[in-house]
Amino acid sequence: MSDKNNATPDVVEEPRGVSRRSFLGTGAVTGAVLAGATALGAGTFTRESWAAAAKEAKEAKSKIHVGPGELDEYYGFWSGGHQGEVRVLGVPSMRELMRIPVFNVDSATGWGLTNESKRILGESAKYKNGDCHHPHISMTDGKYDGKYLFINDKANSRIARIRLDIMKCDKILTVPNVQAIHGLRLQKVPYTKYVFANAEFVIPHPNDGHTFDLQDKNSFTMFNAIDAEKMEMAFQVIVDGNLDNSDADYTGQYAASTCYNSEKAYDLGGMMRNERDWVVVFNIPRIEAAIKAGKFITLDGSKVPVVDGRKTDGKDSEFTRYIPVPKNPHGCNTSSDGKYFIANGKLSPTVSMIAIDRLDDLFADRFKDPREVIVAEPELGLGPLHTTFDGRGNAYTTLFIDSQVVKWNMDEAIRAYKGEKVNYIKQKLDVQYQPGHNHASLTETSEADGKWLVVLCKFSKDRFLPTGPLHPENDQLIDISGEEMKLVHDGPAFAEPHDCILARRDQIKTQKIWNRNDPFFAETVALAKKDGINLETDNKVIRDGNKVRVYMTSMAPAYGLTEFTVKQGNEVTVTITNIDQIEDVSHGFVMTNHGVSMEISPQQTSSITFTADKAGLHWYYCSWFCHALHMEMVGRMLVEKA
Numbered sequence: 001m002s003d004k005n006n007a008t009p010d011v012v013e014e015p016r017g018v019s020r021r022s023f024l025g026t027g028a029v030t031g032a033v034l035a036g037a038t039a040l041g042a043g044t045f046t047r048e049s050w051a052a053a054a055k056e057a058k059e060a061k062s063k064i065h066v067g068p069g070e071l072d073e074y075y076g077f078w079s080g081g082h083q084g085e086v087r088v089l090g091v092p093s094m095r096e097l098m099r100i101p102v103f104n105v106d107s108a109t110g111w112g113l114t115n116e117s118k119r120i121l122g123e124s125a126k127y128k129n130g131d132c133h134h135p136h137i138s139m140t141d142g143k144y145d146g147k148y149l150f151i152n153d154k155a156n157s158r159i160a161r162i163r164l165d166i167m168k169c170d171k172i173l174t175v176p177n178v179q180a181i182h183g184l185r186l187q188k189v190p191y192t193k194y195v196f197a198n199a200e201f202v203i204p205h206p207n208d209g210h211t212f213d214l215q216d217k218n219s220f221t222m223f224n225a226i227d228a229e230k231m232e233m234a235f236q237v238i239v240d241g242n243l244d245n246s247d248a249d250y251t252g253q254y255a256a257s258t259c260y261n262s263e264k265a266y267d268l269g270g271m272m273r274n275e276r277d278w279v280v281v282f283n284i285p286r287i288e289a290a291i292k293a294g295k296f297i298t299l300d301g302s303k304v305p306v307v308d309g310r311k312t313d314g315k316d317s318e319f320t321r322y323i324p325v326p327k328n329p330h331g332c333n334t335s336s337d338g339k340y341f342i343a344n345g346k347l348s349p350t351v352s353m354i355a356i357d358r359l360d361d362l363f364a365d366r367f368k369d370p371r372e373v374i375v376a377e378p379e380l381g382l383g384p385l386h387t388t389f390d391g392r393g394n395a396y397t398t399l400f401i402d403s404q405v406v407k408w409n410m411d412e413a414i415r416a417y418k419g420e421k422v423n424y425i426k427q428k429l430d431v432q433y434q435p436g437h438n439h440a441s442l443t444e445t446s447e448a449d450g451k452w453l454v455v456l457c458k459f460s461k462d463r464f465l466p467t468g469p470l471h472p473e474n475d476q477l478i479d480i481s482g483e484e485m486k487l488v489h490d491g492p493a494f495a496e497p498h499d500c501i502l503a504r505r506d507q508i509k510t511q512k513i514w515n516r517n518d519p520f521f522a523e524t525v526a527l528a529k530k531d532g533i534n535l536e537t538d539n540k541v542i543r544d545g546n547k548v549r550v551y552m553t554s555m556a557p558a559y560g561l562t563e564f565t566v567k568q569g570n571e572v573t574v575t576i577t578n579i580d581q582i583e584d585v586s587h588g589f590v591m592t593n594h595g596v597s598m599e600i601s602p603q604q605t606s607s608i609t610f611t612a613d614k615a616g617l618h619w620y621y622c623s624w625f626c627h628a629l630h631m632e633m634v635g636r637m638l639v640e641k642a
C-alpha cells in the first residue's frame, strides 16, 4: 500500500499532470508562467526519486529524532501568517511547543479578551485579524540577545513586540500614514536600536480622497524605523516606487529594501512593465543627522519625523541610493559574513549580490553607474524568492516556480561574473512544493552554523492526509550539515507561515513562573491598589455605581470566591491572582455563556470585563486542568433581576 509519509507510494502521480520541466521549456519567465505554475502545480516525481528520498529520509531519521523527555537544540519562531499568531517550535523535532497570540483573538489565553491584552492592543484592538510575515529576534553585536521578537502585521499596518522571557506580546504599534507593513528586519549592530519596516503600498498623502492618482508627486510609500525599546516611531523615509522586503547590514550603517513596483502601477501588467526595478539602500547615520538637525517634515497630522528619500530630477537624495536589479525582486538577505545584500529576482532567474563594502563609495558618488556595486548576478533557476546562508560561503535560494532549493557558492558566483568558467551551483533539491522563505540555523547572525535549513512551502498537495479544499502548507526540514542537502521532515502548517527564525536554545531564557512585579499586569495591580486590595490575599467585591469589581485568588483546586452577587446590567470586572507557586499550575477562568475566558499562570494577575446582562445563576469554572479536583474548581455569579 502507498504510504506517502514514508515517501514510497506504489503509484507515482504527477501532480495535476503538468511537469515543472515543461515550464522550463517555455522560455522567458513572465508573470503568465508564474501564474500558470501556481495554478497548475509543478514538480515531477519519478518512482526512483521517491525511493531515493525514502532511503535518505531513513538515514536522516536518527538525526532529527528527539526522544521522549529529550529537548530540541533550537527554538524556532514561526509566523502564523494571516492567522495572526506566532508559533514556537522545537527544531529539529519540529514539534510545536507554544502559540503566542498577537494579532488574533485567542480563547485559551484570553488574548484580545482580557484587559491586559486590550491595553497592549490599544486602539487597534478593534481589529480581530492580522497577517504576520517576518519574525525577527533582537540582536547585540550581530548575535541574538534573546530579549525580543518583532513581527509585522501586513493587514493592519502594525508591528508587535514579543518578550521572549515570558513569550507574550508586550507592545503593538500602528505605523502612521502608510498601508501594509511587510518587510521587517532589525538593526544587527551595535544592537537592535531600530526595527526597520517597509510599508508596501503606494498611497496618496494625505489619503483623504483628494486624489487617487498614484503618479501624483504626493503619492508614495515610506520606509519606517521604530525605536525597538520604546516601540515608538523613530523616523520615516519617503521613497520612489514601493517597498517589499528588507535587511540591515553588520556595520549598523545601511539597510536595504527591494522594490517590485518601480512603475507605481495599479495592476499586474503595469507592475511587470520595467525589466528592472531596484534595491533602495538607506544611509542610517545621514538620516539620523538630518533629523537631529531638525531637517525633516511631518505628514498628515502625525509627529513622526519624515525625510524625503526620493530622487529629484534624476538626482539622488542624500539619504538613499537606488540600485537597478532585475525584475520585480522579492527577498532581501544580508549574507551572514556581512559582505552582501542579496536581492532575489522573482521574475528573473537571477539574484543580485550587492557588495556592502562598496556602499560608502556609492553614497560618495564615486560610481558612474550604481550597478557597479553589484559583484555577481548568478542565474539560479525560476522564481528565486529568498536566500539564506550556512556560514561556510554557501547560499541557499528558494525557487518558487521550480519547486526547488538551490545551493550555490557565493565566491564562485563572483568569479563567474568576472568571466571565469566555474560552476557555482552545488545542488538543486526538490521541495514539496513552491517554496517561499527558507531559513538556515542562525543565518541572520554572524554565528550562522550551517546545520538546519527550514523551507516553507506554499503548497503541500499530496504530502498529507487530505483535509478538504483547504490544504496545509508544508514546512520542510533539510539537513545542510554535510556536502549535500538532505530532506528529513515534512511539517504541515496552518495558514501560511511566511517566515521563521531559529535560535540556539541557550540564546532564549524564559521565566518559569511570573514575577509579581511584571509590567505585563502592572496596570491591573495599580488599579487594585486604588481599591485598597491586596491581590495575593484579598477576596472582595467592590461596588462602584454600575461597576462591580470582583477580586479573588486562585490556588489549585479552588478560587478564593465561590460566589458573588451583582445586579443585571452591571459591568463586571473579574481580577484573579494565581497564588500557586508551582511551575506549570496554570488556572483559567471561564464565565459560561458570557464569552469570557482567560489564563492565569502561576503568580500572574489577569482581569476581564463583561456585562452581566442575564439575570440568574451563572457558573464560572477553571479551564486549565490543574488538579485532580479541577472539575470542582468552580463558582457562581448570582445576577439579580434589574
Ligand code: CUK
Pocket: 133, 134, 182, 245, 330, 331, 385, 386, 436, 437, 498, 499
Ligand atoms: S514574503 Cu511571503 S514568501 Cu511576506 Cu517575506 Cu516572501
Ligand code: CUA
Pocket: 556, 557, 558, 586, 587, 588, 622, 623, 624, 625, 626, 627, 630, 631, 633
Ligand atoms: Cu484550576 Cu483547573
Ligand code: CA
Pocket: 260, 261, 262, 263, 270, 271, 272, 273, 274, 276, 277, 327, 328
Ligand atoms: Ca516591476
